[in-house]
Amino acid sequence: MTKKPARAAIASVARAGSHAPEAGADAEARVSNRAARAAERRAAIVEAAMDEFITRGFAATRLDDIAKRAGVAKGTIYLHFKDKESMFEELVRIVIVPVVTRLTALPPPVGSVRDLIEAFAGNFLKEVIGTRRGDLVRLIVAEGPRFPSVADFYYREVVSRGIAAMRALIELGIARGEIREKDLARYPQILVAPAMIAVIWQSLFVRHAPLDAQDMLRVHLDLIFGERRTT
């Protein structure tokens, strides 16, 4: 299973918010032990819930299954989340925040704009397309209309930031003469569109026709930057 690392990662995030009492060493140890276990449990629930929601959608997911998968009792879920709906809403936040955090801590912008964007695309390819995170995108597309708060959050934290970042890069590319099409800066969505399509394609149509996302993205960048001279 590839779950352990992910779980651990999330657990560390969950733990981040916990308090660190300064009492006696014993008490402290006990407490932090408890807190640690609670955090682990919470992380396990988050992990399990994510998997279930992605697989079945919000409405068709049973708390029973989440509990079983997380290895906790059903009641335990209610110690961490108010109810199913708010669990879903928090979940999306919990899973997305670290992703955004990592992406925000970008490598310093060295090299050509195309290099930057290719680095980006490579990351996206590896970390999103065809992974559980890609399914999360599809989940948000699926449930967004029924969970405005989720759509809001996703727009605010991911979409608007991503669009802004892409726009900045495009403008830089235009300024540097790498990109000819000036209007592209008005629609960074065009830059991102094939990547999104790749995400959706992997979820729905791999069975019918596999898609070489990496190659497709390369072609798309050729379109924008002009064909690359093979170095």
Next chain:
Amino acid sequence: MTKKPARAAIASVARAGSHAPEAGADAEARVSNRAARAAERRAAIVEAAMDEFITRGFAATRLDDIAKRAGVAKGTIYLHFKDKESMFEELVRIVIVPVVTRLTALPPPVGSVRDLIEAFAGNFLKEVIGTRRGDLVRLIVAEGPRFPSVADFYYREVVSRGIAAMRALIELGIARGEIREKDLARYPQILVAPAMIAVIWQSLFVRHAPLDAQDMLRVHLDLIFGERRTT
């Protein structure tokens, strides 16, 4: 509401299969009356179900609500559909088939490839983006993984055909020298991607930021065909 035309269209489709007896005018009237009423009811159910499924997703949709919205009793639904699942599956077919039929009956390919594609895009803009049909696309993306038969159908009837048609156009464009990027023929998805993004954007993010889909598509075509000299 945009319902009236859709409903009428569907009703006429449903009616298409009915027989037109040549017996006495009375009998004919009676029969066609009944058949017509049945078709109307069926159309109303299809209409209502579509709305509910789009609004709430499959699992969260109640047959009770569909019945209420369609103005029929709950039991009536079961005169037309075996159960909720097959209703959903048939629904997608029922709504998509006429669209495909219409698109297949294409205008004769005159003019430049760009003109053709712009005509296409214009149609898509008017008939899909921001309409209930666009929501249907989102619904399929959302429920596809849980309804393989729906995903299969959609891939077979819409996606694969659309990809093939786009590829043919792209190849024509390359042959005619309208399109420079030769690799584009391998990924017609790139041509379509911004349109799909527009569909999803309208469903999820219009509230946050409106998107001028028409203009965006124009920019995208500029990218592919080179900037249009303003005539």
Next chain:
Amino acid sequence: MTKKPARAAIASVARAGSHAPEAGADAEARVSNRAARAAERRAAIVEAAMDEFITRGFAATRLDDIAKRAGVAKGTIYLHFKDKESMFEELVRIVIVPVVTRLTALPPPVGSVRDLIEAFAGNFLKEVIGTRRGDLVRLIVAEGPRFPSVADFYYREVVSRGIAAMRALIELGIARGEIREKDLARYPQILVAPAMIAVIWQSLFVRHAPLDAQDMLRVHLDLIFGERRTT
């Protein structure tokens, strides 16, 4: 199918109660035609309903299935019977009455009592055990508690008469010295018990162990009359 004769027989019974108008020959023919067809329909319904009730029991039988089996529309049933319950009640009457009638028109009591009873048993063997009529007995046992009127009717028309007839025969046998056990006259049920057991056995346990009802009944009569000297 062995249904046709039974159906015809019942139909004639059903017809018995119909009125014979004396109007013009034409009208009369038309009317009696109609009446005949109505009677046929009714008979078909009775036949079909019996089969279904026997197979599935009262509650699990669907009027839809009865109608289909009888070759009529569901609504037609309501032209002949008030509702499902009274249909069931009437049905039992309709099917049982001719049986009782036939049995009442007994052959003249000639020969030994044992001969008489053996004739009886032979009849029962042929006409009840392992036949649909046997299943009807099981049906009455099954539904009796929920249909007191059916149990009442069955007791009055079949059980009490049968018991009385058996008692008369037993008393005759005692008087003639064929039967030694005088107390048997107080419990004619003992005489009938193995035959009833055979009926039930055929319905429930033939699969597990076949039962030679004829031989068993012979042994039982040997018990009552003493072993028969093989003539």
Next chain:
Amino acid sequence: MTKKPARAAIASVARAGSHAPEAGADAEARVSNRAARAAERRAAIVEAAMDEFITRGFAATRLDDIAKRAGVAKGTIYLHFKDKESMFEELVRIVIVPVVTRLTALPPPVGSVRDLIEAFAGNFLKEVIGTRRGDLVRLIVAEGPRFPSVADFYYREVVSRGIAAMRALIELGIARGEIREKDLARYPQILVAPAMIAVIWQSLFVRHAPLDAQDMLRVHLDLIFGERRTT
């Protein structure tokens, strides 16, 4: 009502399978308390279901009514039984098994065969005829054809064993010269038939004519063993 003892008996059976931890008295008390409560609930459901099924038959019985009668919520039933059908099937097992167990633990075969059989009959009279257990027999006769597994179970556990036991007794009786009719060993059903008839009679016709089952069985045994000299 005769429910209390039966309920208690069943509860004790259900409890039999529970573990008796040797840990702290507290924990033990708690656990056994819970287990006991669960067993009680289960017993109450069994009890209530039995009553309802006997009164209304399988199809006409509502789980709602069972729940109400058992004093539990509808959902609770599903903690103990998979669904209505398997509840019915298990029920028959649950109620019959202890009876069979008790009967299998027979009194040592002392005295004449007639005495043995009379003891048997006495038991049957007291414990089956006219009791809820008798009604259960009628229920099995009624629903057997629709529940082959029930009929199978009943044949295997009760009928075939009973027949075998009776046959052994009859053969003993023949060997000892108590029974004259040698063929009886081939049809132990004859020995049992009046008892079964008494069971059914009590369910259906007591209202119309009471039946002194004990006296009838005595007469039947006189028939088989010869009249008893009054001691």
Next chain:
DNA sequence: AATGAATGAGCCTTCATTCAT
């Protein structure tokens, strides 16, 4: 804190009954 048995509202589906044609 953690558990999981118990609850009961809610939903899909069936089917007896009605009634316009």
Next chain:
DNA sequence: CATGAATGAAGGCTCATTCAT
């Protein structure tokens, strides 16, 4: 008379939520 589409009450089953232990 006959039909069968339409109805809607009723019932089996699920599952989010609660709470005693």
